[in-house]
Amino acid sequence: MHINIHFKIMVKGITKLFLLASCGLIILIPAFVNAQSKKSNAAKPNIIFILTDDLGYGDLGVFFQNQRRDKADPKLPFQLTPNLDKMAAGGAQLTNQYCNAPVCAPSRASLLTGVNQGNAKVRDNQFDKQIENNHTLATVLKTAGYATAAIGKWGLQGETKDEPNWPAHPQKRGFDDFYGYMRHADGHEHYPFEGVYRGKKEVWDNYKNVAPDLSKCYTTDLWTAKAKKWIVDHETAKGPEKPFFMFLAYDSPHAVLELPTQAYPEGKGLKGGLQWLGNPGNMINTASGKVDSYVHPDYKNTKWPDTYKRYATATRRIDDAVGDILQLLEDLKISDNTIVVFTSDNGPSIESYLPVGYVPNSPQFFSSYGPFDGIKRDVWEGGLRMPTLVAWAQHIPAGKVVVSPSMLSDWMATFADVAGINAPARTNGVSLVPSLTGKGSQAESLIYSEYSEGGKTPDFKEFEASRRGRKRGQMQMIRLGDFVGVRYDVKSADDDFEIYDIVSDPKQTTNLASIPSCNELQAQMKAKSLQVRKADLEAPRPYDKAEIPAVEILDKTYTGLSWKFFKGNFPYVVLETGLTEVSKGVSKHLGNEVPKSSGGMTLLEGFIKVPNDGEYSFSLQASGKAYMRIHEAELIDADFGYQSVSQETERVYLKAGNHPVKIYYLREAGKERILSLKMRYKDGDWKPLKGTDFFSVK
Known part of the structure; x- marks a missing residue:
C-alpha cells in the first residue's frame, strides 16, 4: 500500500512543512480570534x-x-430516539467529538475543568x-x-x-x-x-x-x-x-x-x-x-x-x-x-x-x-467518540453537521465565549462557536487522551482480529488532522503508535505505521504526546521521565521574551484569545516594563534553550496571579487560590534544545510588581532567569 501525506505543524509562528507523501492532506492550525465582548446578562x-x-x-x-x-x-x-433525532435536525451533530478519557470520573473531571487528561x-x-x-x-x-x-x-x-x-x-x-x-x-x-x-x-x-x-x-x-x-x-x-x-x-x-x-x-x-x-x-x-x-x-x-x-x-x-x-x-x-x-x-x-x-x-x-x-x-474510537448534539435556536443552522475534531474539554472555552468572557489560561480547549454557528474561523482542538486499565478489549467478532482480547495496560491516543495514533500496553515513550486515517478508515482497519512515508508523522506523534502533558504522581506512566523533545527554530530570532500587556480588571489569569494589547515589546526583566499604575495581564512568550538532556526544575514567584506553560503542558499554576508572593516549583524532563514557554502574569494597578523565575539542572544550584535568558522569533 502506498499513501502520500502532507503534514504541516506550526510552533509559535514558526512553520515547518513535512512532506511525507502526496494524499494532499495539510493540517493547519488557524488562529481564531474571538472578540472580547461586554454582554449584558440578558444577552447571555x-x-x-x-x-x-x-x-x-x-x-x-x-x-x-x-x-x-x-x-x-x-x-x-x-x-x-425520536426526540434526540429531532434535536439533531434542528441543531448540530458533532460527529468527531471525543471524551477526554474512556471511563466516567476522569472524563467528567476533564469536562468540568477544561483540561485534558x-x-x-x-x-x-x-x-x-x-x-x-x-x-x-x-x-x-x-x-x-x-x-x-x-x-x-x-x-x-x-x-x-x-x-x-x-x-x-x-x-x-x-x-x-x-x-x-x-x-x-x-x-x-x-x-x-x-x-x-x-x-x-x-x-x-x-x-x-x-x-x-x-x-x-x-x-x-x-x-x-x-x-x-x-x-x-x-x-x-x-x-x-x-x-x-x-x-x-x-x-x-x-x-x-x-x-x-x-x-x-x-x-x-x-x-x-x-x-x-x-x-x-x-x-x-x-x-x-x-x-x-x-x-x-x-x-x-x-x-x-x-x-x-x-x-x-x-x-x-x-x-x-x-x-x-x-x-x-x-x-x-x-x-x-x-x-x-x-x-x-x-x-x-x-x-x-x-x-x-x-x-x-x-x-x-x-x-x-x-x-x-x-x-x-478503550482508546479506540468506540471508547472515545461521543454522540454529541447541540441545540441553540437562531444561532446554529438546522441540520448542521460539524466534522472538525473536538473534545469535551473544549466546552470550557466555548461557554466562556458565549458568556462574553475569556476562559482561564489553564484550559486546554478552544471555543467551538465558529464551527457551531459558521461565523469566524475555528481554532484546532487538541485531541489527546491517556488512560491505564488492567483489562482487555472484548473479544467481539465484530472487532478487528488484531485487537480482540488485546491487553490494555497503559494507553494513549492522539489525533493530528485526519490521523489518529493509538498505543496499547505502553512500555516506554519509544513505543510506536499505530496510525490510522480516521476519516477514510473510521474502524481503524489499516495501520499505516509501517509505511515509510509515515515515519515523520510517527515522530511527530511521539513528540507531541510528551509535549502536551505533565506527570502526575497518583497516575504514574512509563513515559513520565521521558525527556520532552525540543523544537526546531527556522525563523530569525532575537534575545528576550516578547511581551504584550492587556489592560483590564481580570478575575483570573485568562487566555489571550480575542484580547487587544495596549502595549508590547521585548522583555529583559520578565514583564516588569509595564508601568506600576497599570492593572491587567502581561503575557510573556518565547523560547528557552536548555544545554543538556535531563531533569530541570523551575521555580516561580509572583506578587499577583500567574500561570506558566512549557510547550502545551502546564508547568506552574499560580492562579486559582494563589497566595501572593508564595513560591511554586515544578520539575520537568527536557531534551537539549529549544522549548517554547508562555508566562501569564496578573496584577492590580498600583501594587508592587514581583515576578521572578529560577531554574536548576538536576540537583545543581538555582539560577535566576532574566528576560535575556530567553529568545523570541521575528
Missing part, C-alpha cells in the same frame, strides 16, 4: 449540559440506529477522588453572572469521614445548587429508596440526604423533574436578567438497567411530562405503580432478551426526558436564548449488574459503539 444565553452515563455513539438513531432500522434486517435490532488531577479509575479546587465550568460562568446548578451524578467529591462535608462538594466547586447522587457507586442503582439491585442509596439536596422521601423515584425521572422545577423556579424568580448554567448528569443507561415504574407522562414541558410534586413518598408524578416494571411498547413484544429490552427502554427514557426539557424551554419562551448540549461521558459498557439469569449486557446487540471498534475503557 442560558446553558444546559446533559451528560449521560455509558451511552455509545451508536445508541442514537441519528448517529447509527436509524441505519440499522433502514436495512430492515431481522438480525439487526435497533433502538429509536495529560494535565488533569483526576485520571484513570480514580472514582470519588476530589476534583481539584480550581476553575470549573461553574466558577467561570458564575464570574460571568450565571446562576449554576448540578443535578444527577457527581462522583468527584473526595473521600471524608465527616459527611456531608465533602472537600469537593459541588457547592465548593462553583455550583449554587446540587441535587443528586454524591458517590460514584450510588449511580449504579436507579431506585435510591428501594435499592432494588444494589441496595439503598443517598440523594443529596445540597447538604441534606433526602432519599427517605423518594419512594418509587426512578432516577432518570427524578433528575428530569428536578431540573424542570429548578428552571421554572429560576425563571419565575430571576428571569432573563440572570442567565443560568445547568449540569444535568444522568446515571443511565449504565449499570443495573432498571426499568421505570410506568409510561412517560403524557405531554411535555410546562404542563405535561414529568412534574415535581414535592410530597414525601410522592415526590414526582411517576412515583407510583410498580418499580422496575415498565418496558417501552416499541420493545415489549420483541423476541429480544430482557436485558436489551431494558437497555432500549432506559435509553428511550432519556430521549423522552430531553424532549420534555426542550419543550419546557419553548413553553417558557427561552429556547432561542438557551444552548442545550447532549452527549455521553465515554463509550458503551458491558456492565449491567443484573441478577443471575439475565443475559449479560453487551454493546454488540445494538452495535452501541457504532461504526467503530472499542468500548468503555
Whole structure:
C-alpha cells in the first residue's frame, strides 16, 4: 500500500512543512480570534449540559440506529430516539467529538475543568477522588453572572469521614445548587429508596440526604423533574436578567438497567411530562405503580432478551426526558436564548449488574459503539467518540453537521465565549462557536487522551482480529488532522503508535505505521504526546521521565521574551484569545516594563534553550496571579487560590534544545510588581532567569 501525506505543524509562528507523501492532506492550525465582548446578562444565553452515563455513539438513531432500522434486517435490532433525532435536525451533530478519557470520573473531571487528561488531577479509575479546587465550568460562568446548578451524578467529591462535608462538594466547586447522587457507586442503582439491585442509596439536596422521601423515584425521572422545577423556579424568580448554567448528569443507561415504574407522562414541558410534586413518598408524578416494571411498547413484544429490552427502554427514557426539557424551554419562551448540549461521558459498557439469569449486557446487540471498534475503557474510537448534539435556536443552522475534531474539554472555552468572557489560561480547549454557528474561523482542538486499565478489549467478532482480547495496560491516543495514533500496553515513550486515517478508515482497519512515508508523522506523534502533558504522581506512566523533545527554530530570532500587556480588571489569569494589547515589546526583566499604575495581564512568550538532556526544575514567584506553560503542558499554576508572593516549583524532563514557554502574569494597578523565575539542572544550584535568558522569533 502506498499513501502520500502532507503534514504541516506550526510552533509559535514558526512553520515547518513535512512532506511525507502526496494524499494532499495539510493540517493547519488557524488562529481564531474571538472578540472580547461586554454582554449584558440578558444577552447571555442560558446553558444546559446533559451528560449521560455509558451511552455509545451508536445508541442514537441519528448517529447509527436509524441505519440499522433502514436495512430492515431481522438480525439487526435497533433502538429509536425520536426526540434526540429531532434535536439533531434542528441543531448540530458533532460527529468527531471525543471524551477526554474512556471511563466516567476522569472524563467528567476533564469536562468540568477544561483540561485534558495529560494535565488533569483526576485520571484513570480514580472514582470519588476530589476534583481539584480550581476553575470549573461553574466558577467561570458564575464570574460571568450565571446562576449554576448540578443535578444527577457527581462522583468527584473526595473521600471524608465527616459527611456531608465533602472537600469537593459541588457547592465548593462553583455550583449554587446540587441535587443528586454524591458517590460514584450510588449511580449504579436507579431506585435510591428501594435499592432494588444494589441496595439503598443517598440523594443529596445540597447538604441534606433526602432519599427517605423518594419512594418509587426512578432516577432518570427524578433528575428530569428536578431540573424542570429548578428552571421554572429560576425563571419565575430571576428571569432573563440572570442567565443560568445547568449540569444535568444522568446515571443511565449504565449499570443495573432498571426499568421505570410506568409510561412517560403524557405531554411535555410546562404542563405535561414529568412534574415535581414535592410530597414525601410522592415526590414526582411517576412515583407510583410498580418499580422496575415498565418496558417501552416499541420493545415489549420483541423476541429480544430482557436485558436489551431494558437497555432500549432506559435509553428511550432519556430521549423522552430531553424532549420534555426542550419543550419546557419553548413553553417558557427561552429556547432561542438557551444552548442545550447532549452527549455521553465515554463509550458503551458491558456492565449491567443484573441478577443471575439475565443475559449479560453487551454493546454488540445494538452495535452501541457504532461504526467503530472499542468500548468503555478503550482508546479506540468506540471508547472515545461521543454522540454529541447541540441545540441553540437562531444561532446554529438546522441540520448542521460539524466534522472538525473536538473534545469535551473544549466546552470550557466555548461557554466562556458565549458568556462574553475569556476562559482561564489553564484550559486546554478552544471555543467551538465558529464551527457551531459558521461565523469566524475555528481554532484546532487538541485531541489527546491517556488512560491505564488492567483489562482487555472484548473479544467481539465484530472487532478487528488484531485487537480482540488485546491487553490494555497503559494507553494513549492522539489525533493530528485526519490521523489518529493509538498505543496499547505502553512500555516506554519509544513505543510506536499505530496510525490510522480516521476519516477514510473510521474502524481503524489499516495501520499505516509501517509505511515509510509515515515515519515523520510517527515522530511527530511521539513528540507531541510528551509535549502536551505533565506527570502526575497518583497516575504514574512509563513515559513520565521521558525527556520532552525540543523544537526546531527556522525563523530569525532575537534575545528576550516578547511581551504584550492587556489592560483590564481580570478575575483570573485568562487566555489571550480575542484580547487587544495596549502595549508590547521585548522583555529583559520578565514583564516588569509595564508601568506600576497599570492593572491587567502581561503575557510573556518565547523560547528557552536548555544545554543538556535531563531533569530541570523551575521555580516561580509572583506578587499577583500567574500561570506558566512549557510547550502545551502546564508547568506552574499560580492562579486559582494563589497566595501572593508564595513560591511554586515544578520539575520537568527536557531534551537539549529549544522549548517554547508562555508566562501569564496578573496584577492590580498600583501594587508592587514581583515576578521572578529560577531554574536548576538536576540537583545543581538555582539560577535566576532574566528576560535575556530567553529568545523570541521575528
